[in-house]
Amino acid sequence: MLSWRGVxxxxxxxxxxxxxxxxxxxxxxxxxxxxxxxLSQGLGEPFQVYLKYEGMNPTxxxxxxxxxxxxxxxxxxxxxxVLCASTGNTSASASxxxxxxxxxxxxxxxxxxxxxxxLSQALIHGARVAAVDANFDVCLELVKALAQRFPVTVVNSxxxxxxxxxxxxxxxxxxxxxxxxxxxxxxxxxAGNITAQWKxxxxxxxxxxxxxxxxMLGFQAKGAAPLVLGRVVAKPKTVATAIRIGxxxxxxxxxxxxxxxxxxxxxxxxxxxxxxxxxxxxxxxxFVEPASAASVAGLLMLAKRRYFKQALRKARGRGKxxxxxxxxxxxxxxxxxxxxxxxxxxxxxxxxxxxxxAITKAVGLA
Ligand code: AN7
Numbered sequence: 089m090l091s092w093r094g095v096x097x098x099x100x101x102x103x104x105x106x107x108x109x110x111x112x113x114x115x116x117x118x119x120x121x122x123x124x125x126x127l128s129q130g131l132g133e134p135f136q137v138y139l140k141y142e143g144m145n146p147t148x149x150x151x152x153x154x155x156x157x158x159x160x161x162x163x164x165x166x167x168x169x170v171l172c173a174s175t176g177n178t179s180a181s182a183s184x185x186x187x188x189x190x191x192x193x194x195x196x197x198x199x200x201x202x203x204x205x206x207l208s209q210a211l212i213h214g215a216r217v218a219a220v221d222a223n224f225d226v227c228l229e230l231v232k233a234l235a236q237r238f239p240v241t242v243v244n245s246x247x248x249x250x251x252x253x254x255x256x257x258x259x260x261x262x263x264x265x266x267x268x269x270x271x272x273x274x275x276x277x278x279a280g281n282i283t284a285q286w287k288x289x290x291x292x293x294x295x296x297x298x299x300x301x302x303x304m305l306g307f308q309a310k311g312a313a314p315l316v317l318g319r320v321v322a323k324p325k326t327v328a329t330a331i332r333i334g335x336x337x338x339x340x341x342x343x344x345x346x347x348x349x350x351x352x353x354x355x356x357x358x359x360x361x362x363x364x365x366x367x368x369x370x371x372x373x374x375f376v377e378p379a380s381a382a383s384v385a386g387l388l389m390l391a392k393r394r395y396f397k398q399a400l401r402k403a404r405g406r407g408k409x410x411x412x413x414x415x416x417x418x419x420x421x422x423x424x425x426x427x428x429x430x431x432x433x434x435x436x437x438x439x440x441x442x443x444x445x446a447i448t449k450a451v452g453l454a
Contacts, residue, residue, distance in 0.1 A: 092118045095153050095256040096160065102259065102291060103157060103252055112159045112189045116152035117256055119144045121264045121416070126371040127384070131391055137415045138269070139368075139384075140261060143376055143422030147209060150257060150281060150420045151181035157253030158243045159185040167241040169194060171234060173227035174244075175277065175330045176206030177421055182243045183213035194240065196220050196227040201329050203377065203426035223324060224278075225335040245280025246337050254281055255288030259297075261416055262289075268298040271396070274418040275382035276306035276315060276342055276353060277331035281420065283341025286349065302416075303399065304351035306342060307386035309379075313355040315342055327358045327429065330379035330421060360385040362433055368419070375423030375430070383417040 092098070094113030096105055105111070120141045127137035142150035159182070162170055169192035172182050179195040179202075186193035193215040197207070201223070210217050220227050228244060235242045245251060262268050268289055276282050282304060292298045308316055309326030314334055321334035336342060346353050365381035367388075368374045390396060400413060423430060440450035448454045 114146035147181045148422035149177040154250035154253035155181040155185045158249040161249045162241040169240045170243045171240040173231045176202040180209035183210045183215040187213045205425035251284040254284035258285040258288030269414040269416040271415045272302045273305045273383040277333040279336035279338035279342035283338040286345035304345045304349040306353040307382040310355040315353045316355045328379035356385040376419045377421040377425045380420040
């Protein structure tokens with residue numbers, strides 16, 4: 089088998105690159121698509137649930153797919169510095185790819201609201217990080233203002249090359265399944281990813297790689313759900329810091345994906361997010377960050393409301409054959425990004441003296 093050489097190499101004909109583009113890659117993409125027996129059994133026949141584990145990308149999140157394209161194009165354009173606002177993962181990815189490309193990386197983060205793992209990545213990759221006394225949405229406005237005054241390349245998803253790269257996630261899903269899933273579930277924050285993946289599916293349809301499109305189901309945290317409410321949220325709140333965003337940049341893209349696919353964007357409570365977070369770790373052996381668990385929280389919520397049964401009945405009514413119903417949940421980021429949250433989310437560790445009786449009790453054997 090030929091070795092994997094990153095998403096630009098794998099999907100070059102779908103991406104805005106030429107022979108002149110210097111490819112900056114950390115061999116992102118080609119992430120696992122895991123079959124979940126537990127979640128499949130929960131939905132029942134003929135549903136099959138798969139988990140697209142994007143935390144397995146080089147910097148631990150899906151952002152790397154967009155960043156390889158954005159940084160390669162920045163280098164091609166002879167940019168010297170890249171700039172982003174971030175709830176963490178974008179800054180981690182931008183800083184790593186900028187380091188590889190020899191570009192400076194400048195980062196604005198909302199002070200006190202970025203998980204430690206992500207912050208450590210931006211810092212160790214050499215970014216100049218400003219912790220701003222404001223939320224993500226304000227940071228993104230400041231980034232736009234800086235970019236008007238200085239010759240820096242913005243690598244937030246308002247940079248169209250980010251969207252182009254991120255659509256490769258849907259390509260991979262189709263390539264592995266042999267068709268598009270019937271339903272795709274994903275967290276939504278700044279809404280670049282749902283915009284990108286919907287674009288990917290539509291392109292695969294246009295080029296005849298698939299013959300039908302998925303229903304797109306996006307999930308925001310209840311305290312940060314502007315797309316569900318239909319209005320900007322001034323003070324977004326959620327334990328899922330990655331998606332603590334009140335005014336998504338790709339608002340129209342998300343609404344387009346929802347409406348064109350006859351999907352939904354719904355809100356899940358923090359308690360549902362944390363329940364799905366533990367479930368994935370304890371039943372699937374998959375450690376994700378809280379924001380990523382929103383897709384599985386959404387799956388469980390919609391299943392409880394019998395949403396999938398209704399959709400199935402409608403599909404069958406349209407005369408579809410008796411074949412499996414494929415459901416894909418995107419797990420956007422790795423759990424190691426936010427180890428503090430993991431430790432707070434389970435039973436505390438038991439201290440014990442080095443004594444056989446005491447440790448027998450401590451590990452629950454007596
Ligand atoms: C793990 O890093 O916005 O809806 O600045 O890190 O495309 O924004 C991160 C977002 C989901 C939401 N899951 O994706 C940032 C940032 C994880 C994330 C999202 C993010 P979008």
